[in-house]
Amino acid sequence: MNLLGKRAGYVSVAVDNGTSGLELVRRLNEEGIELFSVVYQKERIVFDIARKDLLLLRERAASLHCHLHVLSFGGLCFFPKKMKRFYAFFAFFAFFLLMMTIFSSFVWKLEIVSADGEALQEATVAEIEAAAEAEGLFLPLRKSSVKNGAYGDKILARCPDLAWLETECDGIKLLLRAAERSTAKIENDGVADIVAAKDGMIREIFVLRGQALCDVGDTVKKGDVLIDGHIVYEEEGKEPVYAETEAKGIITASVWYRGTAYVSLRQITAKPTGRVEGKIYVEKGDRRIVLFDSGEKSFANAVSEEKTLSFRGWQLTSLTYREAVAGEKLLTEKEALAAAEKKAGTLAQRKIPVTAKIVGRHRCLEKDIEGAVGVTVLLETEESESFIEMK
Amino acid sequence: MQRENISGFITSSLALPADLSHGTARITLLGGTVVRIENHDGIRGFRPDEIRVASGKGEIIIAGEELSLSVLAGEELVAEGTIRGLTLDFEEGDRP
Known part of the structure; x- marks a missing residue:
């Protein structure tokens, strides 16, 4: 079986399926024609025959008076003929490829970027652009003329503020990566000292700008200058040089916070009797609507409790009176001291800033008052930012 | 002795494969969709539901649906479609 014969080129033919049609197929088969x-299709026999056997088929069909209908053709030899209808498409595709090749061999946009990620100064960018123009770098520019790096060196030679410059083609963009010469710049935003915002003891001091006026272990008071913005450079045999700057540094200090509380040994207690009175009302401005009222307050001693709830300007209030009988409870000294210490600790803690870290706690007893005990709690904190201020 | 009988005698005497003897059709059925017939003697009838193939003194009848001949080349043919039956229609004593 020669399947290559069909691939080389074949014709799809239909013949009537009468006696002559079948006879034609039979005769072709007897003659060894593949x-x-x-297939049998609508009273016709349809088959494919190799292109080389087409003439023979015509002769046999004519001798048998068969009507041949050529339906289609295929295979390699007919490929160019079939492709004719796509010539316009191929031409456009080829043109498109050609244009893409031409356009992509040029750079169309110039971008000046910093090599270290930081923004370049406007003056530097303008300087590079001017240098590029002076060196004949006009867009569009062939990529091949950029790739050898000659432009980079020439532009760098024209820009004294640049330490380094590199050219790189990124698609249709020409990237000029530049690094500015780093010059030691003295920041001088004004004169300022760092002073202590509260009393404390210096634990650490690290001066970034200015002159330190205190040392580790020094006790300072609120307002004391810690780092001075006025600097004096003194050298033997020379006149002192004065300079001013905005003081900068990191200072950590210990700060103590005090809280004192007294607690009486005789505590008054309220013992509820179980009787309750009260009222519920809503009000808005001057208008009040009473929802429930148990009448005038009749208890001699009572513990009152008020709850409110607001909604769109209206306020719902619930007022409850619980009758109570006053009682007395005697605390031991130990119990009273514990209560006083707790109260003093809370008072001291309220003064501590959020950023401060508590590193120590000290307690000392106060001079007794008759019938009461007093405790002072000292909380030691470590503070940095909250300890200093600029002045 | 006729020529076919002589070739048959030689084939059986030498214990040769039967398909080597002249005029013996070789039928290969692949599943229910493809029939390959070698050493046939031509097409006698062709319809979508039946293909009649001459072989020796009889016929090989392929019955089915949507039958087609994917290859018809000399002594070889390949029929494709839904094959329902394969009948060997020979006179007594003959073989396909």
Whole structure:
């Protein structure tokens, strides 16, 4: 079986399926002519025959008075013929490829970027652009003329503020990566000292700008200058040089916070009797609507409790009176001291800033008052930012 | 002795494969969709539901649906479609 014969080129033919049609197929078969895809279709026999056997088929069909209908053709030899209808498409595709090749061999946009990620100064960018123009770098520019790096060196030679410059083609963009010469710049935003915002003891001091006026272990008071913005450079045999700057540094200090509380040994207690009175009302401005009222307050001693709830300007209030009988409870000294210490600790803690870290706690007893005990709690904190202020 | 009988005698005497003897059709059925017939003697009838193939003194009848001949080349043919039956229609004593 020669399947290559069909691939080289074949014709799809239909013949009437009368006696002559079948006879034609039979005769072709007897003569050893290969037929492919022989199907019975609408009273016709359709088959594919190799292109080289087409003339023979015509002769045999004529001798048998068969009507041949060529339906289609395929295979390699007919490929160019079939492709004719796509010539416009191929031409456009080829043109598109050609244009893409031409356009992509040029750079169309210039971008000046910093090599270290930081923004370049406007003056530097303008300087590079001017240098690029002076060196004949006009867009569009062939990529091949950029790739050897000659432009980079020439532009760098024209820009004294640049330490380094590199050219790189990124698609249709020409990137000029530049690094500015780093010059030691003295920041001088004004004169300022760092002073203590509260009393404390210096634990650490690290001066970034200015002159330190205190040392580790020094006790300072609120308002004391810690780092001075006025600097004096003194050298033997020379006149002192004065300079001013905005003081900068990191200072950590210990700060103590005090809280004192007294607690009486005799505590008054309220013992509820179980009787309750009260009222519920809503009000808005001057208008009040009473929802429930148990009448005038009749208890001699009572513990009152008020709850409110607001909604769109209206306020719902619930007022409850619980009758109570006053009682007395005697605390031991130990219990009273514990209560006083707790109260003093809370008072001291309220003064501590959020950023401060508590590193120590000290307690000392106060001079007794008759019938009461007093405790002072000292909380030691470590503070940095909250300890200093600029002045 | 006729020529076919002589070739048959030689084939059986030498214990040769039967398909080597002249005029013996070789039928290969692949599943229910493809029939390959070698050493046939031509097409006698062709319809979508039946293909009649001459072989020796009889016929090989392929019955089915949507039958087609994917290859018809000399002594070889390949029929494709839904094959329902394969009948060997020979006179007594003959073989396909």
